[in-house]
Amino acid sequence: MVLAASNLPTATDTTSSDIANSGSNCRCLFGDSCWPSASEFSKLAKQVSQPLLNPLPPASPCYPLSRPSGDCDAAQRLWTDPAWRANQSGAMQSANFETFVFRNGTTSACFIDTTLGIPCGQGSVPVAGVDAHSDADIQAAIKFAAAHNLRVVVKGNGHDLSGRSTARGSFVIWTHHMKNIAFHAQFTPTGAPKSEAVAQAITLGAGIQWQEAYNAVNIRNRVLVGGLSPGGTVGAAGGWVLGGGHSVLSPTFGLGVDNVLEFTMISSNGTRLTANAHRNTDLFFALRGGGGGTYGVVTSVTYQTHTNLPLISAVFSATPSGSQTSRVLQTLLTDFMKALPGLSDAGWGGTAFLGADATGNVALSGSFVLFNGTMVSANQSTSPFFSAVNRLASTAGNLTFTTSLTPFDSFQTWYTAMSAQGANVAGSNGALGSWLLPRDVIEKQPEHVAETLLPLTGLVMGLYAGGAVARVDPNAMGLNPAWRTTLLHTIFATGWVEGTPVDVIDSLVDQVRQNMTNLRALAPDSGAYFNEASLVEPDPLKAFFGDHRTTLKAIKRIYDPIDMFVVPEGIGSDDFDDALVCKV
Structure with a gap:
């Protein structure tokens, strides 16, 4: 209004x-x-x-x-x-x-x-x-x-x-109404020689949402590395990419920041800037993972696109019941951890969930995609995990296990089908915690990882790394270097209804804090994803930006010397009080 x-x-x-x-x-x-x-x-x-x-x-x-x-x-x-x-x-x-x-x-x-x-x-x-x-x-x-x-x-x-x-x-x-979209048959970043032109790129205004972006590239039979959410309302050229931007396609094509060719941004003195590998390269470094709302107002992002090839969808659900539920869940989660490196190497990306299903029983479920895969390769790569669960079902009893492998002719077809099944989840109240788990920790300690994750409420496990993500130089951009060794992005959450007393909310957040201590202990030298992280991190700048935090702060001083753009736990926030109103 x-x-x-x-x-x-x-x-x-x-x-x-x-x-x-x-x-x-x-x-x-x-x-x-x-x-x-x-x-x-x-x-x-x-x-x-x-x-x-x-x-x-x-x-x-x-x-x-x-x-x-x-x-x-x-x-x-x-x-x-x-x-x-x-x-x-x-x-x-x-x-x-x-x-x-x-x-x-x-x-x-x-x-x-x-x-x-x-x-x-x-x-x-x-x-x-x-x-x-x-x-x-x-x-x-x-x-x-x-x-x-x-x-x-x-x-x-x-x-x-x-x-x-x-x-x-x-x-x-x-910036919600900045809805410009421009598709480029050939895109040459500002200041770059024509020999560096990239075919089939797209420039998205700051207000474009992923549903709009996917529609724009699909009509050209292309695909973008982008976010997933009910209604596709996540911004395609804002905080998602500025924090890193993960996707089910990331194991194949990298994170959102790995696909950016150029940004335009308005700085705190009102200057319009272009940032890419040839112009304002320090700003280009910072905007690729250094956090949104921190260096200026990004007005557009230009991405490379990819051929819209077929994919295979894998969906599974394993629901134990009875007196042995806890033991079976521990075994299920351990088997899943053991299978993850192989699934990653095969190119799978997607999300697994541990939480109550529609019947109230705790279930381990998942939805994954194999881009440009075949049914043969999909069966081969999922067989170790699916076989392990079937063996468990035959011995444990009271374990319901369903699986499906479905071919789709394009990412857009799968995305449309997936979106139709999604439920509206906005308007809720809650707090979350998260941590990036490295591949070596999961490979060496699958049982311990499973034991640590099992008590977490509403656990989400994202296979958004490995593959193409791991092949990028960790010092090439401002993104937390921990992403390059990560195999699993783990998130858990707590929630409350409107009107819940503040002291009750505080106790729920205290539980998040304790769970974060346990989760962080699995890989204390790793980090967390800036866009989906706890607001009670004891050392947030280290957790979110790793060794890049000092460089990022120096870049912020150049482009925002008056500290106009400061966000909770973002670069420069340590210079302000908790309300981010007064400098300390």
Whole structure:
């Protein structure tokens, strides 16, 4: 919803006085005396192509006495719809990042459950911003934010598992509507000789989502290394790639950052920059894995594409029951760990899950793809694991095991079928932990790895590395070098319902912290994926960026000397307080 600047939320609703921000070392937040006046916002409005944003929490239509009118029935019906959330400047895919907890433990939030009797507050939703449709819009927004020393966040689609694209009392640059797509029969990076032209490349604007990107390349019989999510709403040229960007196709073609040919970015002084292997090479290093929302506002990414060849899909589910469930699950998970190196070498990529199925029983399941594979090679490479589970089923009893190998004529056909089976999972509240497990640890200690993973709630195990990922020089870009020795990206999560007391949430997060200690101990010298990681890491910069963190910080000083772009646990965040408002 777009409102006039004079309709900003009142200071009593969203004042940021709970965040200490006095002095010249602090950002100006809504509610502070330094916050721009209505006339100053009016001047900005004349410089941009769209009406200014005054983002609202997505549940606000259900509070007609305190908020503008809207369709509460639609909000309730679409609360978990990722596309509905992506299309709102004030919504996040994870609803807990729309809330704000004060130092005294009370919460400002706008809950969809109105029966809780809690007033609709602004929470951590930005209060003003620019709906960017062009580079010029972003340049005007950046210059305005710099002139007023505002706390700035950059948001595309809200697929942000760490809350980095929202902040209380902030000014948002919303890139969701930057929907330009350009396909290049031949693409020569700026400054490169024509001999380095790359055939069949595509340039995506900052607001393009993976569903749109896949459709664009599919009509040319090409495929992109990209993300998977319900509705395909993850951004294709934003935080996904800036943090690294994993994919089921990564074992074949590398990570997202391995496929980037060029970026364009607006820096904190409003300059439009091109970064590639020939221009601004230090920035090119940083943007390939050094974290989103950190160096500037990326406006486009150019990727190489690949031939859209057939693939084989492998789906399995193993569900034990009865008194021996724990023992069988341990054996199942151990057998899976033993099979992973062979599956990786064969070219499989995909995801396995350990958690409750529809019947409430804990199951080990998975969905994997073999790009440009045959049914013969698929059967041969999956046989060791499937045979081991069948042997276990014949001896353990009470183990239901189903498998299927299905050929698809293209990635797009598989992706469409997979998406149709996905459920809407947006709008939930939770916290997660993750760690990258190296191949040598899994090969040498499969039983111990399985034993450590088994207690983790909602375990997701991504086979997104190995193969092409492992063949890239770990020092070629800002991405955490741990990715190059990784075999498995492990994630677990906890969650809670709206209105859960803060002390209960804190206890759940404490359990995440303890589980992270156990998980990290498997490979203490590895790291975590910046885009899907714990917010309670004891040494986050080391965990997310490894030995590149010092170089990345030096690059940030060049392109963002005023520290306009700072995100939780990102490069430069260690120079600020916990709220990322005041320098320390």
